[in-house]
Amino acid sequence: MPTTFYVNTNPLFSTDKIQICKKCISDHIGSKESNGYEDRIKSVLAIMDKPFIYDAWASSDKDWSKYIPQISSLSHYKGKTFSDSVFNSTPEYSASDDLNEYSEAQVTLNDDEKNKYVSFWGKGYEIDDYLYLENEYETLLSSYECDSYAQEMLFQEIAHEKLSIRKAREANKPTEKLLKTLQELLGSSNIKPVQETGANATEQATFGTLIKKYENERPVPEPDPMWADVDGIKKYVQIWFLGHLCRMLGINNEYAQMYEDEISKYKVDAPEYVEDDDAVNS
Known part of the structure; x- marks a missing residue:
């Protein structure tokens, strides 16, 4: 989430x-x-x-x-x-008192609250139903990751389904179909107990196992061309560390020459001015 x-x-x-x-x-x-x-x-x-x-x-x-x-x-x-x-x-x-035992005389909603609940959960519910739905939804949000609008919709439908199961049980009606739908919603949300167990097993895996998993499922992307050649790093160290050090110490060797060759690419020579012969004679 x-x-x-x-x-x-x-x-x-x-x-x-x-x-x-x-x-x-x-x-x-x-x-x-x-x-x-x-x-x-x-x-x-x-x-x-x-x-x-x-x-x-x-x-x-x-x-x-x-x-x-x-x-x-x-x-x-x-x-x-x-x-x-x-x-x-x-x-x-x-x-x-339990939440479902509140009556309208005990719990009242102002117009803004009613509009908010009706807009999010739909019409036709009692106040205690809205409270139950809100509680279930908040519990889901605080218990599981919800990083998309689709996941929010699934959590909303799970809350609806739990309310339907609750009402069916209170009315002594069968709940098999409702429970099956709930299981499907939990599966779509990736929060079924068996899925959670799999996620926990991944979290408890050894570091080497995790590295293998990441390499197989999310491999490291290709490096930037300038860093693709490992020898290029070696040359970098030879020029800018060894070559520069040798140059500072006055040592003339291949590293110092590599440094001079590389630094020459970034040097700017001062322009030479040639005096005009007429200006000299005058």
């Missing part, structure tokens, strides 16, 4: 984007099971000047990839900073 960044809302920074990419932030935060996970979340939010809202955090399954889209997108969090953080559960929301 082209390297992506979060929008900057910290007035201490003059840039439009936080100057730490999403992947680097995700790598720094680490896994949910790691020690200090929540503390690192809070330190990152402090840098971004975004609030830590405990109930929203709990409803996001305490998952950074699910929490940050809510805090960044939903209207009732706009304008809030890290100083507005709530670190304990409040009666306003239950910590057991």
Whole structure:
């Protein structure tokens, strides 16, 4: 993926984007099971000047990839900073709330947000559907490389397909065809588990194996003609190092002569003036 960044809302920074990419932030935060996970979340939010809202955090399954889209997108969090953080559960929301249990009375979108979601995801979805799609899309962007518009479209379709599977399961409907389509989309995006395993194996290969792979798949291009002859490098050293050194030390040998012959190509002789005979006689 082209390297992506979060929008900057910290007035201490003059840039439009936080100057730490999403992947680097995700790598720094680490896994949910790691020690200090929540503390690192809070330190990152402090840098971004975004609030830590405990109930929203709990409803996001305490998952950074699910929490940050809510805090960044939903209207009732706009304008809030890290100083507005709530670190304990409040009666306003239950910590057991899940994203799909929000109702329009709890979560509202302003016109700009609605237009943004409808433009990107299409019409006909509930608010929690849009949030789910946005979460899945952000997770894909932060987890895999996305370096083209085609890859973005595939990630978008994967999010759609996961939502369809989710709704089918909630309605106790069969999901075989939907899962098959999802597998095809994952394959087209080159992020199926078997493909990831192959990529990891390449990363863990020995240096010699990698060199062989690069030589076979991405060979070194032909050198510039002036550098194609290896002996030309030898001659270069003989003239400009040995020849010049001998010339400085007053040693007359073949290297000094090679240097004189080469340097003569770049010399300019002063013009000789011949006086006119008439001018002399006068």
